[in-house]
């Protein structure tokens with residue numbers, strides 16, 4: 001059985017009140033044995049509400065970013081240490097919106113991964129190419145660079161997750177084809193096997209993200225090296241996200 005994870009990236013959506021309402025509905029509809037395969041990345045302002053809402057469930061959660069230090073003179077940043085105290089399990093890092101809009105680079109992201117693992121939390125590393133890079137046939141090289149810098153700074157044998165998200169497929173409604181997803185996911189798995197050995201490599205979840213919807217999830221999940229999804233838009237509604245998790 002391959003490991004599975006369905007992750008929701010809410011981005012800058014939902015107030016704490018909306019978050020509470022969502023989770024009350026979601027928990028009442030989500031089968032118990034599915035709960036520990038689900039993880040929500042909520043806005044920083046909803047973290048405490050999320051902690052309270054999910055504390056009696058097996059559903060996992062965390063922030064969409066953190067700083068590379070636990071505390072200090074870093075105005076406006078979010079601490080992974082606070083996540084730990086609130087009971088988070090995962091932290092999303094390196095999302096393409098963070099890389100593009102906030103100029104985060106591979107080194108900085110790897111430093112965050114190291115810190116997250118040192119707190120026994122699980123980093124979820126986003127990687128992926130822009131349309132221009134795909135058109136120039138650079139997709140696999142870009143993914144390899146993003147992964148290589150990361151595994152050099154973390155402990156790859158401790159839990160971590162990869163989310164492959166082609167930038168051109170995020171929020172565009174333009175999902176990658178099965179063949180495109182298969183090519184990159186197979187490449188990532190082979191890279192991990194070569195660098196880390198088969199046993200460690202097979203434990204690592206490789207999620208696909210980019211316009212995942214209830215009607216395309218099933219086909220993609222059948223691919224051997226797709227271990228689940230990172231879902232943006234379709235995770236904002238209880239029913240559509242649950243349908244994806246039940247694919």
Ligand code: PGA
Nearest residue numbers: 170171210211231232233
């Ligand atoms: P999308 O976003 O599902 O809305 O394309 C995915 C993501 O940005 O993680």
